[in-house]
Amino acid sequence: MRALRLPRLSSLRAFDHPGYFAVWLGALVSTIGTWMEAVAMGVYVTQETGRAEWTGGIAALTFLPSVILSPLGGALADRFDRRAYVALGTVVQLLLAGVLTLLAFTHQLSVHAVGVVSLLNGCASTLISPAFSAMLAELVPPRDLHSAVSLNSAQYNLGRIIGPALAGLVLATGGASWALLINTLSFLAVLVALSRVRMPPREMGKVAQNLWKQIAHGFSVVRADPDISLMLWGTMLVAGLVAPFIGLVPVFAIREFGQGAGATSMLVSCQGAGAVTAALVVGTLVDALGQRRLLGIISLAIGAVSALYWLSPTLHVAAVGIVLLGASYMMMMTGLNSYCQSRVPRELQARMSSIYSMVLGGGYAAGVWGLGALADRVGLRFVMVSSSILFLALVLTLRFMRPRSFSDSAP
Template sequence: MRALRLPQLSSLRAFEHPGYLAVWLGALISNIGTWMETVAMGVYVTQETGRAEWTGGIVALAYLPSLVLSPLGGALADRFDRRAYVAVGTAVQLALAALLTVLAFTGHLSVPIVGVVTLLNGCANTLTYPAFSAMLAELVPPRDLHSAMSLNSAQYNLGRIMGPLLAALVLQAGGPPWALFVNTLSFVGVLVALSRVSMPARDTPRTVESLWAGITRGISVARTDEDISLVLWGTLFVAALVAPFIGLVPVFAINVFGQGAAATSLLVACQGAGAVVAAVLVGTLADALGHRKLLGLAALSIGGVSALYWMSPTLTVAAAGIFVLGANYLTLMSGLHAFATARVPRELQARVSSLYSMVLGGAYAAGVWAQGALADRVGLRFVTISASVLFLALVLTLRLLSPRSFERSPS
């Protein structure tokens, strides 16, 4: 198929490639459903338990598998046909979503069951995501990789906008079971998109590495490349100290502002809207400023922006604050991911992507649970503002000690 002629903004260049566009649309449909489930289960757990620790703990279960399974997922993605591998992972997630739906409709849903299904879904997602990310990289030329990563984050956050808004309507009309049912159907979008994509031919290596050798090779590359190591350390601190704002939205809306599902949906949607705006602009900004300088500016600002969000006196101010925070977060995280992935050859991209996912998921799981647990004891605002200020202090310290980390171009 001939490439589409779309972009005037360099951020949109990946849409010129039909295979990428098809997968992007399928993933968007799936993520709309996923965010409907996320909001429904976040509200359900918060209302059932009344504790931030439980809400944060359930969210953490989705990301804990990345600590163990991300390197394995990256190595597997570099051994098998990535399209087929992603299809199998999507089918498993569809089955888990269907199970949760049946339990909800039959009145057997409980917080522990939600936790178990969340953990299993986290395992499936962790094993699948490196292949999905590397598959996107195969569908575009190297010059469009940053665009592809940013637009992938944009579709995720479009789902974050549309899913919560639909969830608010569905929860009001029919309750959690129907939100879970829509999520189950949404996985079909990915399977249909994958069936319509032709992957470019890949070179077959002369020697096949053992699975363990493949994992250790990816880790070795990350350890010896100074820039990839810096990206992974930065990802760890962002995930642990700042990113918990995502999982703690229901607690902020319900326990602090005294609202419910509608307020939770509003905040989640506003974060997504900010991220989508950033995704449209980030590629162009990266071309104008340079990737490293843009990442440095995003890292410097996100701690302060996060602190201001948590200080919001009203729900309206919080909605505006999380819009800006969502834009800042996408700019930083999509940039870090693309920067690290672009530094290695294609046969290693899934493994580097898996290490990024491992650090992001593991640190986020620890951070969202720890901040939730501390919030129950000393207050949500105190804990989250302190974490945001700590991150800002760490970035300022790094800038003073190593200013080149924020300025030099990648080698």
């Protein structure tokens, strides 16, 4: 019986390392606060402007810096003490969140202020994200790395469930200013966790290579590997045509269903529930089907699921739809990212991660703003259903033209 229990517990092995658990818990608290702010500001911008273009545009500003700064963040992650680097970035994020909180409590908050802070916060997040991921990898031995990555994904999606649910309660009782204050205080949890962590010694002599040469080398690896290029093109298409459902949730809840913060929070939490559920089963599916075959199946399914979500006749049907869409999206993006990581040596994984983030952030920023602008002119449902069908058509075309791309027998 003991042998049967071990495989189920192996996914939690990273928690055996106190440093990892401390950072994981601190990050969870911060993620909960971040999602509270995201819901509060999404509702605020939608209600203030009444335009999907503005809601999508503000969401895009958070991801737009990744187009320029992601490769730089990946290279910097290999050049500095990662704990100190992440701590500095966290302090910057705390100060930015504090600015929004102060503006809200003094009744000076505006859509333009939200946009500026979102852009600056996106810069800080983009620069420290590769260092944070690399730091987590340093806190566990190689055999527990998969557990560490999976649990970090679970942390983010647990925050997506808890944060919006709390945001709905806080917005209903205290207003947006209190949600922003909780987010500001949540960054302290990361700083406390980092103060309790002792990082293993790391050889710094290998980072003497010119910074820009490091960045260029990462791009040259991508260009030389057609499989990585294919996966990055897939990432861009998902980010631009399907992923905008994330940023446009407030518009869907408020404009199409006549609801407010409560409905927005529920839909975002349901997306998180779908993603967490998918995280529990995706490993089994990869073992049974193979990574590329599963990606092929999910790439066909996600377009159809997205179209059905946007066609939902009621809020409760939409809640079910976004659970399925959240699960599909999580499996799709995790699969694309992990496949790209598996194609490069360990010393290039931070730079590969940064290039992936650049493509994802750029595609999402363009998609959520562009589709939001179109939705104001021809209708939200029509635009989003059309983009979902377009994605499905592109996948079917690729499947017809390059069938080996969907097989694990491909080179």
